[in-house]
Amino acid sequence: MPKSITISVPGTSANLGPGFDILGLALKVYNEFKFYFDPSIGYSATLKNGQALPFSESDDLVYSAYKNYFKIFLPNISYPTYQCKMELDLPMKGGLGSSASAVVAGFCLAREIHKDLYANQPIPSEARFLYELAMLEGHPDNTSPAYLGGFVLSYFDKRGHISYYKKKFPNSVAIFALTPNTEVSTHESRKVLPSTYSVDDVIFNMTRIATWIQFFETRRFSDLQLALQDRVHTPYRVPHISGLREIIAIAERKQMATCLSGSGPTLLIFMERKKVKSLEKAFGLEVAEVMKNLGVSYKLSRMQTDTIGVKIVKQR
Numbered sequence: 157m158p159k160s161i162t163i164s165v166p167g168t169s170a171n172l173g174p175g176f177d178i179l180g181l182a183l184k185v186y187n188e189f190k191f192y193f194d195p196s197i198g199y200s201a202t203l204k205n206g207q208a209l210p211f212s213e214s215d216d217l218v219y220s221a222y223k224n225y226f227k228i229f230l231p232n233i234s235y236p237t238y239q240c241k242m243e244l245d246l247p248m249k250g251g252l253g254s255s256a257s258a259v260v261a262g263f264c265l266a267r268e269i270h271k272d273l274y275a276n277q278p279i280p281s282e283a284r285f286l287y288e289l290a291m292l293e294g295h296p297d298n299t300s301p302a303y304l305g306g307f308v309l310s311y312f313d314k315r316g317h318i319s320y321y322k323k324k325f326p327n328s329v330a331i332f333a334l335t336p337n338t339e340v341s342t343h344e345s346r347k348v349l350p351s352t353y354s355v356d357d358v359i360f361n362m363t364r365i366a367t368w369i370q371f372f373e374t375r376r377f378s379d380l381q382l383a384l385q386d387r388v389h390t391p392y393r394v395p396h397i398s399g400l401r402e403i404i405a406i407a408e409r410k411q412m413a414t415c416l417s418g419s420g421p422t423l424l425i426f427m428e429r430k431k432v433k434s435l436e437k438a439f440g441l442e443v444a445e446v447m448k449n450l451g452v453s454y455k456l457s458r459m460q461t462d463t464i465g466v467k468i469v470k471q472r
Contacts (some may be wrong), residue, residue: 157236158470161268162190163261166305166462167246168253169333169417169424170297173384174364178311180253180301181325182462183333187257188243189218191265197239204243211248217255218242221262221292228288229270229280236269249339251422256298260466263289264303268468286310287318296320298418305465309368323372325461329380330432332425333417334443336399337453345419348392357387377428381413384426390416397421399454402446410435424459 167185171177190204201209201216209216218240226235246254263285270279280288289303290296290312300310300320310320325331364385371379394400397420404423407414412435413426427435440456447454 157193157269158272158472160190160192160471161265162188162469162471163264164188164467165257165260165302166253166465168256168298168301169251169415169422170253171386171389171416171418172307172368172424173386173390173415174361174388175297175309175368176361176386176388177295177297179307179309179365179368180297181307182301182305182465183252183331184460184462185245185252186243187246187254187261189258189261189265190241190243192239192241193236194239195237197237199237199239201240201242204241206241209242210244217258218262218265221259221289222266223262224292225263225266225270225288229266230274230277233274233277235266236273238265247335247339247422249341250335251340251417251420252333252335253298253302253418255342256293256302259292260289260299260302263292264466264468268470283317283319286320287312287316290318301465303466305463306461307372309365324463326372326375328375328429329377330427330429331459331461332427332436333422333455333457333459334403334425335422335455335457336397336447337455338397338421340397340420342419345393345396348396349389350392353388360385360387377413377426380426384413384415386415389419393420399447399450399452402450403443406439406442406446410439412439 164186166182168180168182170180172179246252248254289299296310301308307323307325308320313319367383371383404414407425415424417424
């Protein structure tokens with residue numbers, strides 16, 4: 157056993173407008189998990205400073221994913237216990253992939269143990285690993301970019317296998333994340349979605365996903381504005397999050413583009429990098445005025461995209 161394994165997982169934004177459950181983007185904000193191995197202590201998990209986690213052991217998705225890996229790939233082997241210290245920079249239920257980061261960390265930890273201690277047992281292929289990783293959440297839009305980095309379109313193409321398309325997000329576009337101080341449960345937010353959609357809405361979203369691919373070829377901001385449009389989930393979720401409709405209206409007046417990050421409440425705001433100096437301050441002041449009037453606290457921050465994905469460091 158190594159002395160410790162440190163796993164850093166980037167935050168992610170899912171859906172990106174029309175790509176419900178299949179599109180995601182990795183961002184340079186991280187949850188870090190440091191694992192130690194002392195069988196005499198058994199399982200334990202705390203924050204990095206030693207404080208208790210803000211959730212119960214039964215809700216520890218890292219530990220759940222870790223155990224699930226053994227059930228799937230090493231079913232007759234008892235999993236070693238670990239002690240974990242977590243540094244959580246992603247907001248819980250904030251729409252930036254906090255649950256996916258935990259699932260990725262637990263699954264990757266188990267695979268490292270598999271490689272070190274049970275190398276005589278078949279190691280899963282990358283496609284199978286990504287498939288089972290996504291199945292833990294039910295869809296790959298967060299887990300794939302968290303693991304791979306970059307902009308990722310991924311989908312289940314057959315049982316036990318995932319296909320994906322990965323691109324580097326253009327540097328010509330600046331990204332900001334606005335996160336209201338509230339939590340949104342993905343499970344609960346799905347309840348506001350309709351059970352059926354019109355053919356027109358389905359075709360609309362198909363064309364916008366195709367426009368994403370066009371945007372990567374042209375790098376035109378006008379193509380990105382089109383690519384982020386959505387009729388499947390955004391119109392149903394945004395009205396339930398205080399302040400977002402007003403912020404979207406401000407962004408549109410300033411020729412920016414927006415999308416709900418996952419199920420929210422975080423909103424991503426895109427602007428041409430060459431216009432950041434002229435737009436950022438004025439936009440921030442208008443956002444502050446709107447949110448003050450609504451009595452909503454929030455965080456507005458510049459985001460960079462992550463191109464690497466999960467990082468694993470072992471100490472022997």
